[in-house]
Amino acid sequence: MKDIPHPPVCDMGVQIGGLRLANPIMPASGTFSEDLSDVFDLDILGAHVLKTIMRDARAGNPTPRVCDLQGGMLNAIGIPSKGIDDFRDRMLPYWAGYKAPLIVSISAHTVDEFAQLCREVTLPGVAAIEANISCPNIEADGRAFAMRPDTTEQVVQRLRAETDLPLWAKLTPNTGEPVDVALAAEAAGADALVVANTALGMSIDVTTRQPRLGNIMGGISGPAIKPIALRMTYQIARACRIPVIGCGGIATRDDALEFMIAGARAVQVGTATFQSPTVMARLVAELSEWASAEGLTSIEEIIGSVGTPRGDMS
Amino acid sequence: MKDIPHPPVCDMGVQIGGLRLANPIMPASGTFSEDLSDVFDLDILGAHVLKTIMRDARAGNPTPRVCDLQGGMLNAIGIPSKGIDDFRDRMLPYWAGYKAPLIVSISAHTVDEFAQLCREVTLPGVAAIEANISCPNIEADGRAFAMRPDTTEQVVQRLRAETDLPLWAKLTPNTGEPVDVALAAEAAGADALVVANTALGMSIDVTTRQPRLGNIMGGISGPAIKPIALRMTYQIARACRIPVIGCGGIATRDDALEFMIAGARAVQVGTATFQSPTVMARLVAELSEWASAEGLTSIEEIIGSVGTPRGDMS
Amino acid sequence: MTVHPTVLSVPAPPGVIPRCAEARTRVVSNTPVNGEYRLLTLDAPAEVLACHPGQFFQLLCPEPDGEHPFLRRPMSIYGYDADAGQLQFLYKVTGAGTRGLATLKPDDGLNVLGPLGQGFTMPENRQNLLLLARGVGLATLAPLARMAQRKGRSLTAICSARRPELAMSVDLFRSYGAEVIVVHDADESATPEALRILIEAQIAKRRIDAFYTCGSARLLRLLQDIGARHGIPGEVAMEQQMACGIGMCQACVRSFHDGDQVVHRRVCREGPVFPISEAIA
Amino acid sequence: MTVHPTVLSVPAPPGVIPRCAEARTRVVSNTPVNGEYRLLTLDAPAEVLACHPGQFFQLLCPEPDGEHPFLRRPMSIYGYDADAGQLQFLYKVTGAGTRGLATLKPDDGLNVLGPLGQGFTMPENRQNLLLLARGVGLATLAPLARMAQRKGRSLTAICSARRPELAMSVDLFRSYGAEVIVVHDADESATPEALRILIEAQIAKRRIDAFYTCGSARLLRLLQDIGARHGIPGEVAMEQQMACGIGMCQACVRSFHDGDQVVHRRVCREGPVFPISEAIA
Ligand SMILES: Cc1cc2nc3c(=O)[nH]c(=O)nc-3n(C[C@H](O)[C@H](O)[C@H](O)COP(=O)(O)OP(=O)(O)OC[C@H]3O[C@@H](n4cnc5c(N)ncnc54)[C@H](O)[C@@H]3O)c2cc1C
Ligand SMILES: Cc1cc2nc3c(=O)[nH]c(=O)nc-3n(C[C@H](O)[C@H](O)[C@H](O)COP(=O)(O)OP(=O)(O)OC[C@H]3O[C@@H](n4cnc5c(N)ncnc54)[C@H](O)[C@@H]3O)c2cc1C
Numbered sequence A, B: 001m002k003d004i005p006h007p008p009v010c011d012m013g014v015q016i017g018g019l020r021l022a023n024p025i026m027p028a029s030g031t032f033s034e035d036l037s038d039v040f041d042l043d044i045l046g047a048h049v050l051k052t053i054m055r056d057a058r059a060g061n062p063t064p065r066v067c068d069l070q071g072g073m074l075n076a077i078g079i080p081s082k083g084i085d086d087f088r089d090r091m092l093p094y095w096a097g098y099k100a101p102l103i104v105s106i107s108a109h110t111v112d113e114f115a116q117l118c119r120e121v122t123l124p125g126v127a128a129i130e131a132n133i134s135c136p137n138i139e140a141d142g143r144a145f146a147m148r149p150d151t152t153e154q155v156v157q158r159l160r161a162e163t164d165l166p167l168w169a170k171l172t173p174n175t176g177e178p179v180d181v182a183l184a185a186e187a188a189g190a191d192a193l194v195v196a197n198t199a200l201g202m203s204i205d206v207t208t209r210q211p212r213l214g215n216i217m218g219g220i221s222g223p224a225i226k227p228i229a230l231r232m233t234y235q236i237a238r239a240c241r242i243p244v245i246g247c248g249g250i251a252t253r254d255d256a257l258e259f260m261i262a263g264a265r266a267v268q269v270g271t272a273t274f275q276s277p278t279v280m281a282r283l284v285a286e287l288s289e290w291a292s293a294e295g296l297t298s299i300e301e302i303i304g305s306v307g308t309p310r311g312d313m314s
Numbered sequence C, D: 001m002t003v004h005p006t007v008l009s010v011p012a013p014p015g016v017i018p019r020c021a022e023a024r025t026r027v028v029s030n031t032p033v034n035g036e037y038r039l040l041t042l043d044a045p046a047e048v049l050a051c052h053p054g055q056f057f058q059l060l061c062p063e064p065d066g067e068h069p070f071l072r073r074p075m076s077i078y079g080y081d082a083d084a085g086q087l088q089f090l091y092k093v094t095g096a097g098t099r100g101l102a103t104l105k106p107d108d109g110l111n112v113l114g115p116l117g118q119g120f121t122m123p124e125n126r127q128n129l130l131l132l133a134r135g136v137g138l139a140t141l142a143p144l145a146r147m148a149q150r151k152g153r154s155l156t157a158i159c160s161a162r163r164p165e166l167a168m169s170v171d172l173f174r175s176y177g178a179e180v181i182v183v184h185d186a187d188e189s190a191t192p193e194a195l196r197i198l199i200e201a202q203i204a205k206r207r208i209d210a211f212y213t214c215g216s217a218r219l220l221r222l223l224q225d226i227g228a229r230h231g232i233p234g235e236v237a238m239e240q241q242m243a244c245g246i247g248m249c250q251a252c253v254r255s256f257h258d259g260d261q262v263v264h265r266r267v268c269r270e271g272p273v274f275p276i277s278e279a280i281a
């Protein structure tokens, strides 16, 4: 309390499993780095979520790695990574300078590699581990663990055994059974679910007849996927007991509210930061203003407050 | 030839299995009806695809049945249907007045019902049957046959046995295994694949905290889903030998070209007609102009002509 | 860029004049009236000006800052003049689409689709008309007054509003020879009870042979009741969320009585004007 | 609506002046130069005007009719003047984003993010500078000429173009005291062979101690070769597709020599200006 000059009327803190966040706004993995500290004080965020790291240094995908879409973008960055040593020796000390909890996103090709990396990033200064089991840009044709309940359960179970830190599983929209996948992650011991990663997409330049991405296919993010991520958030929040963190196309205060009303306890903001690097700072302020104006005492009051439609015909 | 005053330099006809279409532009099911004849001569289209019918008369979903999204819309119309008798006695005679081939879309809750309806619509005047095995607005939580290869194979096999007409299977983006589903439909005897139906989504009014659709969830259509449908078209056209008909967010000439370059032999236009009811007429003209200007002799030359990206890093 | 009002030319069915057309119009003016309402006047091509009172257009609204209206927005025809080549809409700024409309400046272009739907009918046996409307519903009924005048019918218009100065189109109704009665919430003259007394008095004074109304479920129920009692027919203009506006998508259905049955009808195609007796409020 | 140039105010890290800011600017003018190019002049707040030559901004382009540029577009700073509160970009209309920029009219607002990246350096031991550029690359190098003049360096600018009248910024370079040589395709003076002779002659005439260039792979390779031969260092401004523009997304990497290794560097953060010797054309 002591360093907040105007204590907000509404408590903006949210509980994610064992972790308390000062507010529900955090960046999405891969759309955030220390570079954003040029633009605003990163400690106003609810948490810091780092770009996914993999165990060994990797180059990532060929360029072009991004392109525009109507209402969004496509990316196939492909997780370039300086590897675990760089994380431990350079990144971790840097992020230790902040108060916001640090969420470390990890990924791997195999369950064994994943487990090993999980153990290796279980370090002081790390507040939670986000398992990116949903990146469409690592394997051929966008395959990922989180596309199926069985592979999800398998990998989350192994990760669970390797760490005492809160474990978040990041899910994918590229599945026909999102609820079963979520239940599998929950059963395997995940502490929270991030819903969701990018949707697999493609774009072709009709003049050159070439795919617009060097990797041919990539992940769609931004407003275009918001209704999909919101639908999954709603489905999963009703089915699971562990917290859901909404992610996908969130750019405005009302977008954040929409996910929380659907059942998310917090939200991640990705692509919107590319359009407006100040957007998360504004969301934190606007959400708190709104909550106070609504007379809430805790922002948690709105979580899952979605009504049933009147559903009449006339 | 005789009633075309300016014969186009490029042959715009495309072959879909045994069926030859005068051009690759046709409406998507549920976004077209005789009412559009108020706006332009429907015989300029490559084919006429009717709204899905179900066997028995049904009311459809509660209102509101549609809402806006950024770059698209959400619908949960829910296939109101006057049933098979109305189709045979009223619709079929009406559409017999046109030259363009008539594609009849059908759906059902069970394989048996589906098979029966398939037999019943196998009538003179019907050029092909489109099996809507992908509608997210009939079953709870958006479930549909085309979400899994096994259920797809099962239903398509039964339909195949019931009709000698060309059989098109309409697939869904709401699956993690679109290629396996497509291969299953092909193996079961489908003559063509329509790729794809709507993506399952949701939207909430943050002021009332109610879902914007009476049915809570609905199908996303329009530009927002274009990169998903295009990606599926590319994946499926490479894997299957039967023709693919692209569908999802097509609104401009370049959109149509993008799908054809990715491997589609024809395209369906849905939501764009709501924004501009004249759009299909313009697409037919613009595509033919473009093809002639490019010096093509047949529009089929561009089908699947997508290159591989330079894929370099610098 | 200068906007030339034009229709988007597409091959018309042989021998058929399209009933509706997608047209590019030019904004003449877009001025506030009465606080929340705005009057939009467009230069429009002749192809879309064969209108009937009660019909509507689907407007492709520009995107206001940070908002993305995607679907067209339905708007009743407030005024149309084929000779002057003009079309008018009276709209209330409520959400993204109408906020987009509010950004239109003279000489801007606006894509419109119409005229759409079935308008009001006024058969010979309807000589003494009573019109009852509130809020933006008055926009829908305005062209009816002109029609009544042209056909030589007598019209009484009861205009309901929150406060007397908010009652719209009063002068317009008067200019078409209607007798106008303004009722409002402030003095409780707009309650259903007060309106019932007022309408019964009108019926007693001179034989009313048709009611016209729109929008409000409360007013519809009142007229259904009075109409049934006195055997007075009437018509109501209904609203519903729309996508296509021309009958293809089945988004805009509402329930109606059809004999003993309840059936769905499309507001955009079978409506927006329906018999009062069949509508379900 | 009047646009007031402002930064989008967010809490800055305590004691830190943000290196870049997201700001709302106002268009002063947006005029065609030389056919395909346009000069955009903006009223901008002081917070974004501490610029270095070679840095760039990310512009949030308006949507032109029927197109939807979503990502920001990177543009080199063509001119900046903190006293006048102005910022300039020189751009070529090529796709959706720049077509959107071309729609901007005086008094329109434009959201910009910058200044971004590492600009050109001009250490004391670089007194005689040679600049070689073509096309829109001349926009990137224009502020370098001003910097050279302010630091009292001698500058020769070789401006390459398809036709002599298409060479841009020639007068601007001259006004900053540069000696300008225009080469062009029409008389084959712009071929690598002709340029090699020209540059070797310049080196012979007076000791050139640095090259500056940008964009073209052909020109880069030429200067790498000549530079290696004569031990002349230099800097090149590179381009790559971008998303964030500030270093977060890793979209904009290119390959560079780093000793024996080939490494990836982000054009938006480590660049866009890199040592000529390390760049890979
Ligand atoms: C046949 C018809 C005629 C109409 N005539 C007029 C008129 O003359 N003047 C006027 O001000 N309004 C009229 N309306 C209502 C008008 O269509 C809505 O106010 C408008 O669509 C709201 O759009 P919005 O984006 O500003 O609001 P939002 O609330 O953001 O709209 C969200 C969605 O809901 C739909 N919607 C919202 N309200 C209505 C409504 N009442 N009826 C149907 N759809 C709605 C919108 O079209 C949009 O798709 C008419 C409606 C219909 C059906
Ligand atoms: C650091 C930097 C400085 C630049 N300075 C200038 C300048 O001063 N003047 C100027 O005219 N152009 C400059 N460019 C190029 C300019 O960014 C592109 O021409 C512009 O982005 C094209 O956008 P578009 O939508 O019009 O074209 P499209 O071809 O439709 O663009 C499609 C996508 O490709 C990207 N793209 C296209 N060309 C380039 C390119 N050459 N470099 C990077 N991304 C590209 C776009 O940003 C967009 O994301 C610069 C590029 C960079 C990286």
Ligand SMILES: Cc1cc2nc3c(=O)[nH]c(=O)nc-3n(C[C@H](O)[C@H](O)[C@H](O)COP(=O)(O)O)c2cc1C
Pocket (backbone or CB within 6 Å): A028, A029, A030, A031, A051, A052, A075, A077, A079, A105, A132, A135, A170, A196, A197, A198, A220, A221, A222, A223, A225, A247, A248, A249, A250, A268, A269, A270, A271, A272, D243, D249
């Ligand atoms: C350029 C880019 C890089 C991304 N990299 C990662 C990543 O490394 N790990 C991950 O879990 N998600 C990654 N994502 C996905 C985002 O974290 C987020 O789930 C997705 O973009 C949807 O949110 P948005 O619409 O707000 O961007 C990336 C997204 C983008 C656009």
Ligand SMILES: Cc1cc2nc3c(=O)[nH]c(=O)nc-3n(C[C@H](O)[C@H](O)[C@H](O)COP(=O)(O)O)c2cc1C
Pocket (backbone or CB within 6 Å): B028, B029, B030, B031, B051, B052, B075, B077, B079, B105, B132, B135, B170, B196, B197, B198, B220, B221, B222, B223, B225, B247, B248, B249, B250, B268, B269, B270, B271, B272, C243, C249
């Ligand atoms: C209002 C509406 C109703 C639809 N009804 C059907 C339907 O009955 N059967 C069907 O197979 N698809 C239906 N669809 C899906 C479309 O045919 C199409 O697959 C989808 O909208 C994607 O294409 P689009 O983006 O061009 O609209 C409907 C779509 C909309 C928007």
Ligand code: FES
Pocket (backbone or CB within 6 Å): C241, C242, C243, C244, C245, C246, C247, C248, C249, C250, C251, C252, C253, C266, C267, C268, C269
């Ligand atoms: S709005 Fe499409 S049928 Fe009425």
Ligand code: FES
Pocket (backbone or CB within 6 Å): D241, D242, D243, D244, D245, D246, D247, D248, D249, D250, D251, D252, D253, D266, D267, D268, D269
């Ligand atoms: S554009 Fe994002 S890191 Fe350079």
